[in-house]
Amino acid sequence: MTEWEMVVGLEVHCELATATKLFCACPNAFGDEPNTNVCPVCLGLPGSLPVLNRHAVELAMRVGLALHCSVEPSIFHRKNYFYPDMPKDYQISQYDEPLNVGGRLDLPDGTRVGVTRAHLEEDTGKTTHVGGGGGRIHGADHSLVDYNRAGVPLVEIVSEPDIRSAEQAKAYVNELRAILVAIGASDARMEEGSLRIDANVSMRRAGAEVYGTRAEIKNLNSVRSLGRALEYEVRRQVGRLEAGEAVVQETRHWNEDEGRTSSMRSKEEAYDYRYFPEPDLVALAPSAEWLAGVRAVLPVLPSERRVDLARVAGVAETDAAVAAVVQQGLDGLVTAAVGAGADGRLALNRAANELAHATPPDAGAFAKVLRMEADGRLTATQAKGVLAELVSAGGDPEAIAAAKGFEALEGDVVAGAVDAAIAAHPGEWERYAGGEAKLAGFFVGKVMAATAGKADGKAVTALLRERLAGR
Amino acid sequence: MALISRDDVAHVARLARLDLTEAELDQFAGQLAAVLEHAADVAALDTAGVPPTAHPFELVNVLRDDVAGPCLDRDEVLAMAPAAEDGRFRVPRILGEAP
Numbered sequence: 001m002t003e004w005e006m007v008v009g010l011e012v013h014c015e016l017a018t019a020t021k022l023f024c025a026c027p028n029a030f031g032d033e034p035n036t037n038v039c040p041v042c043l044g045l046p047g048s049l050p051v052l053n054r055h056a057v058e059l060a061m062r063v064g065l066a067l068h069c070s071v072e073p074s075i076f077h078r079k080n081y082f083y084p085d086m087p088k089d090y091q092i093s094q095y096d097e098p099l100n101v102g103g104r105l106d107l108p109d110g111t112r113v114g115v116t117r118a119h120l121e122e123d124t125g126k127t128t129h130v131g132g133g134g135g136r137i138h139g140a141d142h143s144l145v146d147y148n149r150a151g152v153p154l155v156e157i158v159s160e161p162d163i164r165s166a167e168q169a170k171a172y173v174n175e176l177r178a179i180l181v182a183i184g185a186s187d188a189r190m191e192e193g194s195l196r197i198d199a200n201v202s203m204r205r206a207g208a209e210v211y212g213t214r215a216e217i218k219n220l221n222s223v224r225s226l227g228r229a230l231e232y233e234v235r236r237q238v239g240r241l242e243a244g245e246a247v248v249q250e251t252r253h254w255n256e257d258e259g260r261t262s263s264m265r266s267k268e269e270a271y272d273y274r275y276f277p278e279p280d281l282v283a284l285a286p287s288a289e290w291l292a293g294v295r296a297v298l299p300v301l302p303s304e305r306r307v308d309l310a311r312v313a314g315v316a317e318t319d320a321a322v323a324a325v326v327q328q329g330l331d332g333l334v335t336a337a338v339g340a341g342a343d344g345r346l347a348l349n350r351a352a353n354e355l356a357h358a359t360p361p362d363a364g365a366f367a368k369v370l371r372m373e374a375d376g377r378l379t380a381t382q383a384k385g386v387l388a389e390l391v392s393a394g395g396d397p398e399a400i401a402a403a404k405g406f407e408a409l410e411g412d413v414v415a416g417a418v419d420a421a422i423a424a425h426p427g428e429w430e431r432y433a434g435g436e437a438k439l440a441g442f443f444v445g446k447v448m449a450a451t452a453g454k455a456d457g458k459a460v461t462a463l464l465r466e467r468l469a470g471r
Numbered sequence: 472m473a474l475i476s477r478d479d480v481a482h483v484a485r486l487a488r489l490d491l492t493e494a495e496l497d498q499f500a501g502q503l504a505a506v507l508e509h510a511a512d513v514a515a516l517d518t519a520g521v522p523p524t525a526h527p528f529e530l531v532n533v534l535r536d537d538v539a540g541p542c543l544d545r546d547e548v549l550a551m552a553p554a555a556e557d558g559r560f561r562v563p564r565i566l567g568e569a570p
Contacts, residue, residue, distance in 0.1 A: 018537050025540030034558040035545050043548065055537035075525045082488055084562040097525075127565065130556075144559035272486060277525040285531040 004238050005206045007214075008163035008230060011198040012176060014155050014186045015123060016059045022122045022153035023050030023092065023281075030192050034146035042151035044088035049280050056153035057099075059185045060120045061286060061294045063155050064100025066183050066301055067115045073285040074099040074119070076278040084145050085124035093121035093156075095275045099284065105159070105179075106303045107171045108323035114160030125150040149193075155185070161200065161211065166230040170223050173197060178302045178327060190222050197226055202247065203237045212237070213247040217261055219254045229254040233261055305331050313344030324352040336363035342370035354384055358391040365390055368397045379456040382406045406454065414447065414455045418463045421446040433468055440464055474507040475500060 018028050024041035040048035064071045077095035098119035105113045126149050131141025157176065163169045177188040177195060188195045202214035217233060220226045232254075237247050252261040286294075300308075309331045310317040325331050330351045337347045340363065347370055355361070369390065373383035378401060389400045421443050422429050432439040440461055447460045480500045484491045491499065545558060554561035 020537050020539050025535070025538065026542050027539045033545070035548060035560070037542055038545075038548060039540075039542050043543075051535045052533065053537050054534035057534065073531075080486070084560070084565065127562075128559065129565070140564055143562050143565050144556055145562055146559050274483075274486060279526070282526050282528055282533050283531045 003206045004203050004234070004241075005208070006164055006166075006230070006234050007161050007202045007204060007211055008169050009161035009200040010159045010163065010169060010172060011200070012157045012159075012173065013123075013196040013198075014063070014157065014180055014188065015194040016056050016153040016155060017184065017186050018053055018056050018059065018153055020053060021151035022053050022056050022120070023151055024048075026148075026151065028152050029148070030194070032148055034148060037148040038150070042087075042147060044086075050092065050278075052281060052284070053153060056120065057284060057286075058294050059153075059183075060099055060118070060155050061291065062183045062298060063118050063157065063180065063185050064103065065291075065295055065298060066179050066185075067100070067103035067105060067118060067157070069100035069103030069115060069118055071100055071286055071291055072097070073283060075283045076120075076281045077275045078278050080274045083124075084143065085127050086150060087125070087147060091122060091124060092278055092281070094119035105172060105175060107168065107175055108306060108318065108320075109168075109171065110318045111168060113162045113168075113172050116158045116160055118155050118157045121154050121156060123149050123152040123154050161202075166227045166234075169199065169230055170227050173223050173226060174327075175302065182299055182302060193221075196221070199226060199230060199233075201230060201233045201237070203234065203241060212241075213249050215247060215249065215261070216251045217254055218251060218264070219256075221256070225254060225256055228256075228259060229261060232259060236261065302326050309334060309348075312338050313348050315345060315348065319348070321348040321352040324356070328352070328356055330355055330360055333360045333363050333366060337367040337370060340364055340367035342367040343374050346370050346374060350383070350387060354387045355391065361387070361390045361394070365395075365397055372397060372401065376456060376459065377401075378406060379454075379458075382454075405452075414451065414459060415463055417447045417450040417455065418443070418460060418467065420450065422467060432464075433471060474511065475503050 015028075020026060021028055021037075021042055024039050026037045026039050026042055029037060041050055061071055074094055074097045076092050078090040079093045079095070080090045082089055098117045100118040101116070103115035103118065105115055107113065125145050125147040128144045128146070129140035130144060131139070159172065163172060173195075177190075180186045180188045180195070186194055190196075197220040199217045199220060200214045201217060202212035204210065204212045215233065215237070217229050220229055233252075240247055248263075251264045253264045254261050305326045306317055306322050309326060310319060310322050312335050313322070315322060325334055325348055328351075333355075334344075334347045334351050337351075338344050347366075350370060351366075360366075366387075369378070369383055369386050372378045372386075373380065378386060382401065382404070385404060386397055386400050386406065389395070389404070390397060425443075425446070428439055428442055432443070443464055444457050444460045447455050448457070477496050477500045480496050480503060481491070484496075484499075549555035549558070549560065552560050
């Protein structure tokens with residue numbers, strides 16, 4: 001029997017970082033007193049008319065361009081449904097003619113996920129359920145609604161079903177967040193609901209052409225939840241399929257505390273929303289000039305920064321340290337350090353592992369520590385110690401090393417300590433010479449003790465081999 | 472031939488939360504069929520080369536600047552609602568998750 005293959009497509013809803021809502025001048029702000037950012041337009045009062053926010057359109061265009069989409073003429077539709085989170089009883093969205101179509105997202109591991117579309121729509125209000133257990137709808141007595149979020153601009157980014165693992169799904173969301181923040185489209189804070197994910201998941205036999213029946217998973221409020229929910233859903237669907245049962249096409253709710261998904265309702269057919277063109281808004285048709293203006297303010301994207309950094313450091317673009325350094329925004333520092341004579345590989349590794357979550361040090365000082373390490377004047381452990389001091393207190397690396405007593409030992413001091421260790425432990429030396437390689441560690445330990453940890457472990461090992469060869 | 476069945480009318484009525492009687496279903500099926508028939512006259516025209524249009528105006532890109540304006544007073548807003556609680560609109564028990 002062939003293995004099961006997971007097929008995942010993600011819908012990511014991202015709140016745009018505008019000052020005001022999509023169709024009215026109410027502030028777009030998180031955490032304000034309920035129902036203080038509302039007006040006749042976002043409350044759906046009779047006679048009010050929507051007017052599109054130019055900046056929201058430009059941010060959505062940035063998203064499209066950054067995802068290599070084609071930015072197209074588009075129109076808005078009404079999506080009709082009855083639910084108290086939208087006082088109009090419809091949501092203004094884009095349906096069959098969205099703003100951005102046909103893009104892609106390249107992940108740090110070298111894989112590529114297609115982007116079907118990225119369209120503009122308005123967010124809904126926030127409902128709170130009262131009287132049930134834990135704020136759930138089930139068992140609730142009544143609900144309370146805050147319309148501050150109703151009408152906040154969203155971009156919904158829909159991926160192709162190109163994702164094949166929970167790890168890849170998490171990498172996709174992390175990369176997308178990095179792009180959204182880099183281009184200034186959103187703060188992409190999942191804990192504030194600025195970024196929300198729905199996952200379409202199905203299973204099929206590896207090598208099969210046809211997709212299986214999918215379930216849509218909602219309420220994924222963190223990248224971690226996404227990974228856990230996908231892993232759970234794979235077990236659930238494979239369990240059903242192997243028992244000869246069908247997977248039902250439905251929407252499922254992820255419960256973070258219970259670590260499982262549960263059925264919400266059968267997915268309504270698209271026509272049940274009775275989409276029709278929004279008569280109160282005219283078409284959006286970005287001119288070539290407008291598009292060029294938006295393109296001109298786009299910063300260098302994370303994927304391009306990885307390519308540049310890998311070239312500077314002389315390593316593969318898919319190197320894990322390259323992704324980590326770009327993610328931490330340390331690519332400028334590493335590039336400058338390499339320019340100042342530091343080794344690329346060493347600069348990447350030390351930046352990725354020793355400088356994460358720290359205020360980056362001066363590039364010249366960083367390069368100096370790396371050169372001291374490469375020259376053998378500092379051991380790896382000593383270099384990390386100097387970097388830690390450099391980050392926390394600053395200063396000159398030479399002075400820090402001297403203050404810590406890290407002055408390099410003369411080669412003959414180390415050699416003397418090696419010879420003394422051999423002389424003091426003839427039994428161990430014979431066994432080492434007889435092929436017990438792990439005893440190298442014993443002698444390194446003795447030399448370290450004799451030199452108060454100042455000897456370079458690698459140099460000691462090399463000396464031991466030399467002595468062995470010279471027997 | 473009827474362009475819209477009685478079942479179609481019942482389905483659309485349910486989506487719009489309209490509670491129609493049996494007699495009304497028959498009545499509206501007939502009326503809506505007449506409307507659709509009238510609209511179907513367009514199909515008789517040669518529209519090859521006529522681009523689809525979503526709006527009667529040729530105007531595009533009607534936009535406003537991203538500048539905040541005044542909002543309504545919350546007390547005034549909530550006074551319009553049948554019920555309010557804790558600065559929020561109070562609504563009856565919801566039976567399912569959001570669409």
